[in-house]
Amino acid sequence: MDATFITTVIMPFALGIIMLGLGLSLTVADFQRVVEYPKAVFIGLFCQMILLPAVCFGIAIAAGLPPVLAVGLMLLSASPGGAMANLYSHLAKGDVALNVTLTAFNSLLTIFTIPLIVNFSLGYFMDSGQYIPLQFRKVVEVFMIVLIPVSIGMLLHRFAPAFARKMEKPVKIASVIILASIIIAATLKERANVGTYFAQVGVAALAFNIVSMLTGFFFPALFRLPVKQRISIAMEIGIHNGTLAIYIAVNALQNSGMAMPAAIYSLMMFFTAAAFGFWVNRLKAQ
Numbered sequence: 649m650d651a652t653f654i655t656t657v658i659m660p661f662a663l664g665i666i667m668l669g670l671g672l673s674l675t676v677a678d679f680q681r682v683v684e685y686p687k688a689v690f691i692g693l694f695c696q697m698i699l700l701p702a703v704c705f706g707i708a709i710a711a712g713l714p715p716v717l718a719v720g721l722m723l724l725s726a727s728p729g730g731a732m733a734n735l736y737s738h739l740a741k742g743d744v745a746l747n748v749t750l751t752a753f754n755s756l757l758t759i760f761t762i763p764l765i766v767n768f769s770l771g772y773f774m775d776s777g778q779y780i781p782l783q784f785r786k787v788v789e790v791f792m793i794v795l796i797p798v799s800i801g802m803l804l805h806r807f808a809p810a811f812a813r814k815m816e817k818p819v820k821i822a823s824v825i826i827l828a829s830i831i832i833a834a835t836l837k838e839r840a841n842v843g844t845y846f847a848q849v850g851v852a853a854l855a856f857n858i859v860s861m862l863t864g865f866f867f868p869a870l871f872r873l874p875v876k877q878r879i880s881i882a883m884e885i886g887i888h889n890g891t892l893a894i895y896i897a898v899n900a901l902q903n904s905g906m907a908m909p910a911a912i913y914s915l916m917m918f919f920t921a922a923a924f925g926f927w928v929n930r931l932k933a934q
Contacts, residue, residue, distance in 0.1 A: 707859070741879065743880040766896075
């Protein structure tokens with residue numbers, strides 16, 4: 649299959665299906681819920697928007713990542729929490745309503761934060777001759793692929809709730825299959841270098857994943873948030889929308905190497921999130 653067809657047709661469609669699944673679980677109340685617990689939402693967004701990129705930047709430098717992989721990891725740190733964060737939060741007995749609210753706000757705010765963080769990373773890590781800024785126009789195009797399906801999903805939830813409930817589970821299953829397919833596709837595209845990439849960025853991606861969840865769990869404790877909300881924030885900032893990061897790397901930045909940190913991270917995060925959920929529940933039981 650032609651590579652251009654995959655990046656211009658298949659990947660946008662796949663990302664749209666995943667975001668439609670997110671929209672089916674969202675309502676206007678999820679955006680209004682910030683009034684109910686503003687402190688938890690603010691702390692969660694602070695962790696996502698400020699702490700995570702700073703932590704990721706430090707890990708990229710400490711690990712001595714090649715410029716392409718460093719930018720790819722920073723792109724991942726700027727990507728919002730994934731829809732799977734809601735599921736893992738539920739399994740770990742977190743506050744799922746807070747997850748949904750954070751996902752809703754993250755998805756909107758990253759329209760502005762992704763260009764800032766990625767362009768900073770490109771300017772810092774890449775040589776001047778390799779530095780091609782991520783244009784805001786291109787990001788808007790990407791997020792139209794995100795926001796339109798989310799809006800359709802929310803409209804279905806509002807005006808056809810029975811149909812939305814019926815479709816929510818199959819769309820979630822399809823989202824997992826699509827995510828796996830995109831990871832495989834990104835890996836196959838770089839199959840000649842995937843072993844090298846994994847050796848170069850695997851430890852850094854794992855460290856970023858673990859530190860993200862620990863930050864999300866322990867930083868809110870400084871502000872005396874309840875454990876359920878701390879679990880939610882940990883899952884929200886530890887489970888990223890890897891599909892979006894891969895799509896931006898391949899389509900907007902036109903660099904499949906920059907997609908590899910997100911692909912490797914996405915493979916790891918399901919196992920680490922499950923282990924983290926098990927650990928926090930054991931912690932609560934003590």
